[in-house]
Amino acid sequence: MPFKRYVEIGRIALVNYGKDYGKLVVIVDVIDQNRALVDAPDMVRGQMNFKRLTLTDIKIDIKRVPNKKTLIAALEAADVKNKWESSSWGRKLIVQKKRASLNDFDRFKIMLAKIKKAGVVRQELAKLKKETTA
Amino acid sequence: MSYKFHQFQVVGRGLPTETDEHPKIYRMKLWATNEVRAKSKFWYFLRKLKKVKKSNGQMLAINEIFEKNPTTIKNYGIWLRYQSRTGYHNMYKEYRDTTLNGGIEQMYTEMASRHRVRHHCIQVIKTATIPAKLCKRESTKQFHNSKIKFPLVFKKVRPPTRKLKTTYKASRPNLFV
DSSP, X not given: OOOOOEEETXXXXXXXXXXXXXXXXXXXXXXXSSEEEEEETTEEEEEEEGXXXXXXXXXXXXXXXXXXXXXXXXXXXXXXXXHHHHSHHHHHHHHHHHHHTOOHHHHHHHHHHHHHHHHHHHHHHHHHHHHHHO | OOOSSEEEEEEEEXXXXXXXXXXXXXXXXXXXXXXXXXXXXXXXXXXXXSSOOSTTEEEEEEEEXXXXXXXXXXXXXXXXXXXXXXXXXXXXXXXXXXXXXXXXXXXXXXXXXXXXXXXXXXXXXXXXXXXXXXXXXXXXXXXXXXXXEEEOOBOOOOOSSGGGOOSOOSXXXXXXX
């Protein structure tokens, strides 16, 4: 199985540990075997260990260590935000976040919606069962 | 990023006497974990170079030196003198890091691991930021590639906070990338 996601300049990664957990960052340069210089529109450019990063499929086209303006422009041009939020991984994270931030009334609404959905599914199943036995 | 070793600029001179009203002022840049240790190191080195001790000298200034550009990667060359079990040796080591303090810390940990040299047996002679063309070590030169590309071969599965750490897990982790 060859590798598909490489550490390279312009690779988007998700931070999976530490203070910036959950952020999407761009690998802007490689310091050495374990660390990358990493940048995002809302943080100061800094170093991060690869152990804290999970590589994504998204890659943008930048030169080594661009300045903040160029980086933000490149991110806009590659439409990273929309690509991420429409990818299945990104959508799952959004749903997780939404579920974690529900209040009691939202959970009540979800309960009603689930019951309704289950009722409709069961009706269809009953219809299909009747057709096969008949 | 907190570093164990801080860089200090220490300035001191011998006390003025009748024969020497204005003794020469000496300045050193050195690494220590705190200011007190930095001052002590300063007198240690000065004693070896000039006829002056802490008891007949005065400290004029001690300032911490901070990195000017901690967001750019630099190649640091460090010349050091260390004491091994059999004698003193000189060494030149190269490190890639964003700050000089980070490079020095890498040096201390590497000397401890590779040569079993504790930090009090190491004297930093000189440090310099080396441009990429002049680097000597292959391990730093291999990162001088503007189109660097490599896969992360082994994915360490880790809970995002230490609170979620458990001794037993329900299933074996998937370590592929």
